[in-house]
Amino acid sequence: MIKIALRVWVVGGLLGLLLGCSPLNVLNLLTPAGTYHKVSDLKYGKDPRNRLDVYTPVNRAADVPVVVFFYGGSWNSGSRSDYRFVGEALAARGIVAVLADYRLYPQVHYQGFLDDSARVVGWTREHIRQYGGDPARLYVMGHSAGGYNAAMIALDPKWLAAVDMQPSVLSGWIGxxxxxxxxxxxxxxxxxxxxxxxxxxxxxxxxxxSAASPPALLIAAKDDKLVNPERNTGGMARRLREQGVPVRELxxxxxxxxxxxxAFSRPMRGLAPVLDExxxxxxGQDPASGISNDR
Known part of the structure; x- marks a missing residue:
C-alpha cells in the first residue's frame, strides 16, 4: 500500500510538472467531490485575502466538531484552494472544516497573519452553526507555518482577545x-x-x-529537514507537559x-495514519497518551 501511494505521489508529481500543476493540485484532482458540500469565498475581513471556504459533510448533522485549518508556505505563499483534499478528508469524516487564506509577506510581516488567523476563528465561532458546526467543539489545526499560526492562536491570549475571545473557547489545537x-x-x-x-x-x-493552554496533538516527520522535530515538536510537548496540559506527541x-x-489525501494515506490520529x-480518544513513534 505504501509503495503504491509513493508511486502515485511520484507519478502524480511528474504529471503535474508536465501539465503545469503542483503536486498539491494533483492530489486535489484525485480527491472525490461527492463527499462534501462547499461554500466558497466567504469574507471574514476587508482585505482581498480575507476569504475562507467551509466544507460540510454530505449527510450533515447538527452540532458536529469544527476544525479551522491554516496551511503552510513560510508565510509568503499558499492558497486555500491548494488544500481541497484536507477539507474533503475532514468533511468525509463528519467534521465541518474551515480553510482560510491570510495575508502573506511582503504585504504583512509578523503580526499581520496572526491578526487574520484570529479573525478567522472569530468568524467561525460566530457563524459556524449555520453550517452545522458546533462552536463549543472548535479546534485549530495547521501545517508548517500554519501550525505556527494555530499554536499562537491557541497559546498567546492576545490574538483571540482582539476578537473578544479567549483560548479557552478552543477544545484543542493540532500542530x-x-x-x-x-x-x-x-x-x-x-x-x-x-x-x-x-x-x-x-x-x-x-x-x-500556561496551565490554561488547550490540549494539543503534535505530529511531525522524524526526518523533517525543514523544521527540526526534536526542538519544535518535542520541545513544545515537553513544555506543555510541564504545565500539566494534555498533549499527544507523534x-x-x-x-x-x-x-x-x-497524508490527509486519499492517495497518500498509506504513508501514515495522520487523519486517523x-x-x-x-x-477524545486517549488525548494524553504521551509520545508515540511508528508502530
Missing amino acids: LAGPYDFLPIENPEVKPIFFFPNSPPDSQPINHI YFSRPGHGTLIA VMAFIH
Whole structure:
C-alpha cells in the first residue's frame, strides 16, 4: 500500500510538472467531490485575502466538531484552494472544516497573519452553526507555518482577545510539523518576516504556554529537514507537559515535511495514519497518551 501511494505521489508529481500543476493540485484532482458540500469565498475581513471556504459533510448533522485549518508556505505563499483534499478528508469524516487564506509577506510581516488567523476563528465561532458546526467543539489545526499560526492562536491570549475571545473557547489545537521555537532564524526567506536579527521573543509559541493552554496533538516527520522535530515538536510537548496540559506527541518515519500534510489525501494515506490520529484526538480518544513513534 505504501509503495503504491509513493508511486502515485511520484507519478502524480511528474504529471503535474508536465501539465503545469503542483503536486498539491494533483492530489486535489484525485480527491472525490461527492463527499462534501462547499461554500466558497466567504469574507471574514476587508482585505482581498480575507476569504475562507467551509466544507460540510454530505449527510450533515447538527452540532458536529469544527476544525479551522491554516496551511503552510513560510508565510509568503499558499492558497486555500491548494488544500481541497484536507477539507474533503475532514468533511468525509463528519467534521465541518474551515480553510482560510491570510495575508502573506511582503504585504504583512509578523503580526499581520496572526491578526487574520484570529479573525478567522472569530468568524467561525460566530457563524459556524449555520453550517452545522458546533462552536463549543472548535479546534485549530495547521501545517508548517500554519501550525505556527494555530499554536499562537491557541497559546498567546492576545490574538483571540482582539476578537473578544479567549483560548479557552478552543477544545484543542493540532500542530503538523509546526515551528514553535526557531530563534535565531536560519531560513533566509523567513528572516525579514520576523525582523531578524531583532526578532521579538514573544513571536515564539513556546514562550506562551500556561496551565490554561488547550490540549494539543503534535505530529511531525522524524526526518523533517525543514523544521527540526526534536526542538519544535518535542520541545513544545515537553513544555506543555510541564504545565500539566494534555498533549499527544507523534512521529512518523515515512512522510517528510511536505508529505505529512499530503497524508490527509486519499492517495497518500498509506504513508501514515495522520487523519486517523486527528479524528481520535477530536473525538477524545486517549488525548494524553504521551509520545508515540511508528508502530
